[in-house]
Amino acid sequence: MKLIELVTHKDKEIKETLKLAAEQAEIQKTIDELKCAVDKRDADIKNLQKNLKEAETILATAIYQAKQKLTAINQASSRKISSEELIKFAHRISASNAVASPPTWAPGDQRRPYPTDVEMRHGILGKLSDLPNNNPILQSQGSYGEPMSSNRAQSTGKCNL
Template identity: 65%
Template structure:
């Protein structure tokens, strides 16, 4: 049989004390002429009442201890819920950090690949200077005369244009010849004017 709870013990003891008290009062209130043949009833009832009172006090003390334990448990449950919320926030932050880090690692790998590719296909600074001079000599740094704001054409070379040019094709030997011819055209323009 399952052990009874502290509450049930208290209620049972209170009922027992009530019954014993009633019997004791009845025994004490009856006139002495009508006393029962065994006069030890009132003494036994008093001893039983004292015994039940001691049991009640012990059970009340147990109930107080259990109430304190329950209070500690309730406080611990509240603390656990707080920690659970903090853990959930930390998990979310870690997941966000993981996403950011994986994106950063992916981008870093792409940049390293680009750097390795650039190192494999090096272009000398002289060729870059020659190409820049060619662009500036041919007035390619300015928008075409027919271009106006809102025009869908770009007023500068696109990536595709740059790849199809001298640097993109890897033919740098002709750059100096084109630059010279552009310089001659420019010089002839200045002479004629």
């Protein structure tokens, strides 16, 4: 009889332990779901931080440029130039035909109003590269095999302004 009571008592303990294990399994499931939700929110927060940092950079750049423009506007306002002087200056620039196409050129004309690469190479600057190595100008600037210094333009046929 005592053995049956012990088995019954152990059976109750096992059932209580199993019930407690089931409750703990539910709690663990809830904990896992919450951890998953926290990880998702962390990812959202990191993404939001990244977007905010990009926005901050863009806004900082925009503010810097706006301040520069305001400074330029204030500087321009303080140094006003008369319209008559401006017209005289514009006339001096346009009189040299430096900013306009040739008078014979019209829209739709196949010729370009500016020189092409081929025309530039056939010009004075393009012909400098055809000079021999014993030219005094080239000797002062270095030979073809030596690298040119950074303050001298290379003769590539293109204008470096």
